[in-house]
Amino acid sequence: MKIVRRSLRVVLFLFLLLNIVAAFHAYRFTHFYEGVEYKIMKPESMSWFDKLGFIFLGMKYPKSKNRSVPAIPYETIALHTKDKLKLEGWFCKNNSSVGSVVLFHGHGASKSSVIAEAQYFYALGYNTFCIDFRAHGNSDGTTCTIGYDEAEDVKLAWDFLKSKGEKNIVLWGRSLGAATITRAISDYKIRPQKIILEMSFGSLQEAVKGRIRLTRLPEQPLAALLTFWGGVQQGFWAFSHNPCDYAAKIDCPVLVQHASQDTRVSLEETNCIYDNLKTAEKKLVIYETAGHESLYKKEPAKWESSIRDFLMN
Secondary structure, three states: OHHHHHHHHHHHHHHHHHHHHHHHHHHHHOEEEOOOOOOOOOHHHOOHHHHHHHHHHOOOEEOOOOOOOOOOOOEEEEEEOOOOOEEEEEEEOOOOOOOEEEEEOOOOOOHHHHHHHHHHHHHOOOEEEEEOOOOOOOOOOOEOOOOOOOHHHHHHHHHHHHHOOOOOEEEEEEOHHHHHHHHHHHHHOOOOOEEEEEOOOOOHHHHHHHHHHHHOOOOOOHHHHHHHHHHHHHOOOHHHOOHHHHHHHOOOOEEEEEEOOOOOOOHHHHHHHHHHOOOOOEEEEEEOOOOOOOHHHHOHHHHHHHHHHHHHO
């Protein structure tokens, strides 16, 4: 009996320890820090103190910065969330406008990371509107809910263009940006003319698994625990935050783009989103040489062709 009791205590201790570690990692993953410089440290170069800190507390990620500006004329726009956070955007008005494209960046990035894409849309005759999500770039905040609350940011950008009388609105998003678009359509029932989704995760738990794969640690039970604690800390049920499910509410034409070398987003996730789309007007394009990165910069000719064909048809 003593052996059984000791074993149970050990199991309980390990369970509690794993949950504490998961809670710390979930907090670090959803928060960005001012004045923190990010540097990749290889395990062999870490001190024991660094290793213990990373294992038990996770890594502090710096708040992203905008390191460049568009080469085309732009106006800086301020939007405000219901929590009184100020979001910064760059609106580039095209005098021969055929519509407007809103661009949403990925997790830990900023609107300057999508300038190349914005300038191509501009060359096709579109106004472009690039937004810093909350807690990113020049926008207020330090907390990211991986697309859950950020859906409001998409709605605010949509409302801004609608207030200008725009009727032909296209939403483009990469990774977090793509996932957030799907939630915004499901939650706020906005109706864009077309959508372009690049490398969206299928569910928040799958997104967490993608991050864990980079560390070569076991995906489970870590992914489930990180997802649970991330949701608890941010005040929502994280297991229901699933772009695969949101896709069932999308009935406009959609271009879905996937990178074959992507170690974070699987083809199964992409297919889940694509298959669940309510619309019959949809297309899936796969980039064979690209990873989780700018598809435009990796395969520019293919990206331009796919975008042009989708928008012009």
